[in-house]
Amino acid sequence: MAKVRGDKLYVTVPNLFRCPISMDVMRSPVSLCTGVTYDRTSIQRWLDSGHDTCPATMQVLPSKDFIPNLTLHRLIRLWLLSADPPSPDHRPSADHLRALLPAFDHDLAGTLSKIAEFAKSSADNRRLLAAFSGFDSAVVRALAGSSSKISPSENAVFLLDSVLRENGNPDRIRRLILDAREQCFDSMTSVLRNGSLKSKIETVRVLEFLACDSQSKKSISETRGLLPLVASLLKDGQEELNDAVLSFLGVVSVSHSAKVELVDCGVVAAVSELLRACSTAAATAERCLRVLAVVATCAEGRAAMAADAWCASAVVERVAKAKKEAAEDAVAVLWSLCCLGGSVKVRDDVAKRNGVAVMLLVMQSGWEEHVRNMCVDLIKVLKGACKNGLGLELGCYDTKTTHIKPC
Known part of the structure; x- marks a missing residue:
């Protein structure tokens, strides 16, 4: 059903079609043994984070297996085809994104969280962000200002990694980060110490991306304590993290002082x-x-x-x-x-x-x-x-x- 508010058209989404975790329309509905249906991505993230309960009922799960809810999937597809507009796309418009960017200055954590969730939902969203004018500078500014808060720092690093992998403006991003080197590296150091495994991997990848020439490698290697901190991650035993760390160290360790510090x-x-x-x-x-x-x-x-x-x-x-x-x-x-x-x-x-x-x-x-x-x-x-x-x-x-x- 569609409703008009002012001069804008809104689509009313049936509650049955919303994931109980994300509250978004389910793209791939799956049901747990408790009978509750979730979007596959949301429930997989919940289970992967170590939970053993059903989020809606808080029942302990005797099994973490889930099965596709094909009937609900067909109903959602039919609704999407008949809805006007064609789909309840929650993607912010260009005007919405443009309005969010200044919010970094007064609601850093909240704005980063909203945009990070948007970026995680699809590759199309990440490409949109990568191409959006002013987004890269806003995220770098957010990274530089979030050193004392781990969650905003993790989201800023994730967004930078996403933009870089979606072919944003790499030279501009390098320049922006290196211009705010001390503050940005403080935030990345915080993530390397206290962040999640995923965030640590993303941080090391961003650091390797920055090390593109002798000057940037010098700037990174001269940051007090950074190389030993990255090298210490090799002891975590995680293969993906080890690969990221080794790749970075093989690129950045060009000066004699950097090599000695690693030794x-x-x-x-x-x-x-x-x-x-x-x-x-x-x-x-x-x-x-x-x-x-x-x-x-x-x-x-x-x-x-x-x-x-x-x-x-x-x-x-x-x-x-x-x-x-x-x-x-x-x-x-x-x-x-x-x-x-x-x-x-x-x-x-x-x-x-x-x-x-x-x-x-x-x-x-x-x-x-x-x-x-x-x-x-x-x-x-x-x-x-x-x-x-x-x-x-x-x-x-x-x-x-x-x-x-x-x-």
């Missing part, structure tokens, strides 16, 4: 443990190799890796399994430790792990000259430590292995 906070041990874990996915292992390759370019990093009982052997184990770029990182780590760092202990560990054979295997693939040269250097160094009687004569990389081309 001092124990990143080598954390990455080494991840790398040697049997359950570590290939993509995660490759990110581990990238971080180690970056840290290995400083003496402090090489010393930490040499002192770690398992780091070098874990790298050797992953060389042959990694994709080309990650395998190159692994070779660079081993070369840094055995040739540049000259660690006898590491050389012996690598040799015991059939390091010579691994390097020969690596060289069968198409590699750039500098990688082949590192492999040759490694073979020469490892030859002296090798105790398995290979008898390789590689003074000029003269080999009788015909399927490996000499330099």
